[in-house]
Amino acid sequence: MPSHETPHFDSPNFNPLARIYRWMEYLSFGPMLERCRFRFVTQCRDAQNALILGDGDGRFTARLVSINANIQIDAVDASTSMLSQLRKRVDRVSPQASQQVRTVHDDLRRFSPTGTDYDLVASHFFLDCLTDDEVEDLIERISPHLTQRARWLVSEFAIPRAGLWRICGRWLIRFLYFAFAKMTHLQVKEIPDYAGALSRHGFERREQAEFLGGLLVAEMWERKVL
Numbered sequence: 001m002p003s004h005e006t007p008h009f010d011s012p013n014f015n016p017l018a019r020i021y022r023w024m025e026y027l028s029f030g031p032m033l034e035r036c037r038f039r040f041v042t043q044c045r046d047a048q049n050a051l052i053l054g055d056g057d058g059r060f061t062a063r064l065v066s067i068n069a070n071i072q073i074d075a076v077d078a079s080t081s082m083l084s085q086l087r088k089r090v091d092r093v094s095p096q097a098s099q100q101v102r103t104v105h106d107d108l109r110r111f112s113p114t115g116t117d118y119d120l121v122a123s124h125f126f127l128d129c130l131t132d133d134e135v136e137d138l139i140e141r142i143s144p145h146l147t148q149r150a151r152w153l154v155s156e157f158a159i160p161r162a163g164l165w166r167i168c169g170r171w172l173i174r175f176l177y178f179a180f181a182k183m184t185h186l187q188v189k190e191i192p193d194y195a196g197a198l199s200r201h202g203f204e205r206r207e208q209a210e211f212l213g214g215l216l217v218a219e220m221w222e223r224k225v226l
Contacts, residue, residue: 053121074102
């Protein structure tokens, strides 16, 4: 599987979590994060070139190549250990799958793609590691490299709109940021307004699904035709 490495940079360190990340998810939320992550994957069977941002241990990337034998993927992550787990998962799909995925070790706060024809972007439980300004800047850097009707899949935590879920959601998200700050030195403390940033850069939300009373959301955005 081809890969690209860049020098060390100052970013949150997710390396210690790579081997246990999946079990952390299951112990805290059962299968719900995975269901959220995979909600729209079957609608990507026609995608040709994908840019996957911060996929962690690679479960989405592996699922995508398992259902789309023609897609080419650039998977970018700041964690070498997470990328290693991603490659192992992809290798288990099929011998061909490993040739469909190129891993890129880079800080997505600075990363700029080299291709110009991505028709799919996926960011699952990653944008919440960025500030509002960093999300805006990331979308601005990536947009020139996308096709006219590119889709962007997002899975994220959200604060539910009302009721007990909203109260619990606020405290849970606050706790998660506190925990990840301790484990990875993540400095971000609140979910950024990625929806506003996507809208400002010409994307429209086409579909949305909620899980756990709105605590988790899966969304499919599509670039407007100008």
